[in-house]
Amino acid sequence: MDFNFNEKQQELVSYIEKWVKDVFAPIAEEFGEQDALCLDMVYALGESGLMKTMIPPEFGGTNDDNGTHATELCIIRETLARLCPLAESTYSVTGLGSYPVILAGSEAQKNKYLSGVATGKTVFAFALTEPNAGSDALRLSTQARLEGDEWVLNGRKIFISNAGYADAYTVFAKTDDAPGSRGISAFLVDADTPGFEVVRKLSMIAPHPIGEISFSNCRIPKENLLGERGRGFKYAMQTLDVFRSSVAAQLIGFAQAALDKAAAYAKTRQAFGGPLTQFQSIQHKLADMYMEVESARNLVYYAAWRKDLGNRVTKEAAIAKLYASQVAQRVAYEGQQIFGGYGMIKGNPIELLYREVRPPAIYEGTTEIQHMIIGRGMLSGDFIDEEATKVFW
Template sequence: MDRSYLNWPFFEEHHRRLAACLQDWAAKHAAHHDEDADIDDVCRGFVRQLGKDGFLGLTVPRDGGGLNEVLDVRALALAREILAYHHGLADFAFVMQGLGSGPISLFGTPEQKRRWLPGVANGSKIAALAMSEPDAGSDVANVSTVAVPDGQGFRLNGVKTWISNGGIADQYTVIARLGDAPGTKGLACFVVEAGTPGFSVPERIDVMAPHPLGRLEFRDCVIPAGNLIGRPGEGFKIAMSNLDVFRSTVGAAALGFARRALDEALRRVHVRKVFDQKLADYQLTQARIADMATEIDASALLVYRAAWTKDRGADRVTREASMAKMYATEAAQRVIDAAVQLWGGLGVTRGVMVESLYREIRALRIYEGTTEVNKLVIAGQTYAAYMAENGAASEGGAP
């Protein structure tokens, strides 16, 4: 795996040390890629081991038992890239601890952080984020799950679907509608613990790259008042702030998949002969390798620019994170497709790494904002910046 990018000015020495430690850890604990194993057990095992060895401390802040005062987005991105390079479920298990508990890390009270975050950091508790619904995926404003105050807390009713860690999580951070305010203004954020009466996981969902996914149901699920994160009406703000931290790390995971695909392609073209000549010696192969390497570096620049910008204190990095997520996931799809092509018939054989990567990458172009939604976000942010600088002049007819 190419490590030269670690010398880029985006990183500090502690990031380079983290990358070296994670490389060693992943080579030891995440090298075996057995998709026939029980995915629930695999994910639980990764969470336990990552927690035991201290890496889950990256997913929560220090006042919740984590390693850093605030979430270090560059560290999160590096971890995702390295883990994804070795094993998709290792990356999945790691990031869901952060994404699932992110609203608590960012907006929780000190008591809420003490209650729900240490278990995430040490791997004894598995976290999940429940936003998506049958009619509300990227469109968070369309959430219809309802929380109704009942005097002692809230009663939650509704359905969530495509929920990562659904069925194995110990705690779920849920975005629901509270009150009659329309759109984004009526949303709130709650923590629902597994085993709460009225909460169930009636269905597990099978997808092309095995991951623990489920459909959640809430039927008069009683939520204590102390489980409300932030204030009523802040649910959309909380959700978007969480995505601001973690959306660019989706690009980092895609980057890890792409780097692995390039390495697998290089290994293959070095040994495969076609018409008594190494595949690597053909100019068509060299052109394809050049495209793959360039797209990987371009992705890395966008991913780590977004992470660096957030770590430098920017309130919002919506545009940067959306660019990173959109470009890196789409580029990784192209890189992995090229690797499959270079592997030939073996490339579509189940159990071969590039075939596994081909299935792994597809979902990343959808979750945490589809490519199409991210394009709308980027365009909106770009146009808003233009109007802020030139709006008055353009309205007056000036060029």
């Protein structure tokens, strides 16, 4: 058992830190808070080589571990979130949208899209959620009908990150009346396809490019079916199996940033004749924040490590995401509290972190859904260690 990052992983952290300092942070500073995709950041991420970490070598990437690389993904997301949230979201949304292509794409589809993702030239979106199907994604109603050599798509998707900026969308739609997930297939839709429209952009609590899209008799070639017909929902869930732990890693990055900023401020802010750190209640607050970030980090990398070993990590990823999300919200709250009135001023980085930690408690499975996954799995016996129960129960 080894809880340390290996040399390559430590180098990756230092490499990202340097890119943030020299390139990403100045771009983010200039861009400010906008509900838009920062194209300079897209290109800079492409130049940095970080986008390549998601893509297999034969398509211009550096990911040579059969598409898993969950630990590397977590390291990248944690480090970017800690230092530059704009770079983090720019990196991860295209990763989420293009991962199903890595998972299930044909050679032609991989050739068409993946080298562009690797170099930061192709922006992707992942389109699952609908106005009447969020947590209950199986109830989606977007239809795809096969007519000759074309699929005809009709329906709406909401809360689609990168809507209006993506070059390509991975879209999940109903192709059959088969029960459960078997009637759902995945498709690749280029942004310039007639019948595809960005209905509106949405403004979120923390800056994010996101919106609602629609398909009105949107015709795409038959070859744009991704993987096998009827397996689209499975690809979506397999994608989330990898990305869910990395959402938790992102939350750890936010929490660590809040802790670092609050601790630094507490050391210098004077009250009652000394720094805030002279008060035991502030020391305890910081100690609790530190303890919680450390424990959540262990859950995150445990889930990623198991994923990289080839295990199914539904339970571990749900626990990591649920706990990291609770921790990040508590730590951001307490961090802002330590800043007093200054923490309430817009533009103070702690105030942005307080807002940044909210959306991840919703996307890729809400907190309540993670509870449900863990609770149901445990009660049905799926997550219970048989040996342990023999001894202790």
